[in-house]
Amino acid sequence: MHAIQMVDLKRQYLKIKDEIDQGILEVLDTTAYINGPKVKAFQEGLQQYLSAAHVIPCANGTDALQIAMMALDLQPGDEVIVPAFTYVATAEVIALLRLKPVMVDVDYDTFNLTAELIAKAITPRTKAIVPVNLFGQSCDLEPIMALAEKHGLWVIEDNAQAIGADYTFSDGHTAKTGTIGHIGCTSFYPSKNLGAYGDGGAISTNRTDLAEKMQMVANHGQVRRYYHDVVGVNSRLDAIQAVVLGVKLKRLDEYAAARRAAADFYDQALAGLDWIQTPVRHPKSTHVFHQYTLLVKNGQRDGLQTYLQQKGVPTMIYYPVPLYGQDAFRPFTDLTHLPVTEQLCQEVLSLPIHTELDLEQLNYIVESVKSFGAIKK
Numbered sequence: 001m002h003a004i005q006m007v008d009l010k011r012q013y014l015k016i017k018d019e020i021d022q023g024i025l026e027v028l029d030t031t032a033y034i035n036g037p038k039v040k041a042f043q044e045g046l047q048q049y050l051s052a053a054h055v056i057p058c059a060n061g062t063d064a065l066q067i068a069m070m071a072l073d074l075q076p077g078d079e080v081i082v083p084a085f086t087y088v089a090t091a092e093v094i095a096l097l098r099l100k101p102v103m104v105d106v107d108y109d110t111f112n113l114t115a116e117l118i119a120k121a122i123t124p125r126t127k128a129i130v131p132v133n134l135f136g137q138s139c140d141l142e143p144i145m146a147l148a149e150k151h152g153l154w155v156i157e158d159n160a161q162a163i164g165a166d167y168t169f170s171d172g173h174t175a176k177t178g179t180i181g182h183i184g185c186t187s188f189y190p191s192k193n194l195g196a197y198g199d200g201g202a203i204s205t206n207r208t209d210l211a212e213k214m215q216m217v218a219n220h221g222q223v224r225r226y227y228h229d230v231v232g233v234n235s236r237l238d239a240i241q242a243v244v245l246g247v248k249l250k251r252l253d254e255y256a257a258a259r260r261a262a263a264d265f266y267d268q269a270l271a272g273l274d275w276i277q278t279p280v281r282h283p284k285s286t287h288v289f290h291q292y293t294l295l296v297k298n299g300q301r302d303g304l305q306t307y308l309q310q311k312g313v314p315t316m317i318y319y320p321v322p323l324y325g326q327d328a329f330r331p332f333t334d335l336t337h338l339p340v341t342e343q344l345c346q347e348v349l350s351l352p353i354h355t356e357l358d359l360e361q362l363n364y365i366v367e368s369v370k371s372f373g374a375i376k377k
């Protein structure tokens with residue numbers, strides 16, 4: 001059996017090696033390292049894939065979020081609603097810009113914000129909401145957009161974990177996550193569903209005014225070279241990463257299908273275990289399974305992790321600490337307790353999921369989980 005890894009980027013690379021190597025050599029040969037034809041081609045490809053009017057490539061997913069926030073003319077102290085159960089980057093950029101991250105509890109089954117949970121946190125100072133499409137499925141965005149509209153709030157989707165997922169509206173039409181909020185931000189960190197071989201990120205929007213502003217912010221606040229209209233940042237996707245992403249974008253749906261097949265296998269094999277909750281799929285979203293995250297409900301999550309580790313099955317805890325429990329955010333919040341977030345931090349355990357898992361590995365993983373259950377009975 002191949003060694004089991006959380007992600008197996010090597011075996012994935014070997015299947016696309018010729019195309020990747022040739023594209024990278026072309027970049028070296030033409031010396032178009034920055035903003036060349038490869039970046040343009042990927043940008044257009046992603047626009048088309050998402051059916052988004054505008055895509056702005058940038059240096060990483062955290063920058064994408066920061067550039068989005070900077071484009072919205074928010075004032076120090078303005079409140080931005082985020083889930084307390086997410087990766088740090090979501091709230092970090094808010095704090096960096098001297099805005100106030102308002103951390104909200106999430107839905108136990110989907111790990112995501114809901115309109116009801118957000119509504120309770122809206123104040124006269126609220127200016128924006130950042131729903132995070134966590135672990136690979138969309139938040140229920142239609143009611144969130146309706147709530148935002150009612151209160152005049154911006155919605156920035158943190159779509160770093162759910163690129164490629166489809167959300168279905170109540171009238172039956174679908175849209176890609178990252179194009180439903182006013183702005184969508186994603187990350188091409190190597191282990192993400194669309195991963196580069198280094199850092200990368202992108203911003204999507206259907207609004208031309210926001211696209212122009214974000215393009216300007218990402219490029220030192222200039223439209224015309226050496227004339228700077230606002231204080232911006234330098235955030236670019238480099239051409240070598242654009243090559244890798246272009247090759248992988250063509251296969252993104254195939255990759256999602258491979259992840260979903262592994263998830264289906266886990267779902268079926270673990271369905272009978274009353275001490276485990278397998279991921280709940282929201283009926284309005286497809287799931288691209290950035291993570292396959294169990295809830296271990298018998299108080300033995302850490303024990304299971306150690307046991308699996310000994311059997312050669314790596315697992316991860318995303319996330320062990322609520323945002324408001326992080327020292328970094330102490331100056332930004334008085335929160336000390338959100339019940340669902342805290343329960344999730346105690347119960348979540350993510351199993352390996354990627355495009356290269358084979359049946360032998362999957363069988364071994366589920367048998368290992370089940371054998372722990374047998375011991376602990």
Ligand SMILES: *Cc1c(COP(=O)(O)O)cnc(C)c1O
Binds near residue numbers: 060062086089
């Ligand atoms: C990965 C990730 C980011 C940040 O992306 P980077 O490219 O690592 O900066 C932001 N939000 C979420 C939810 C993520 O998973």
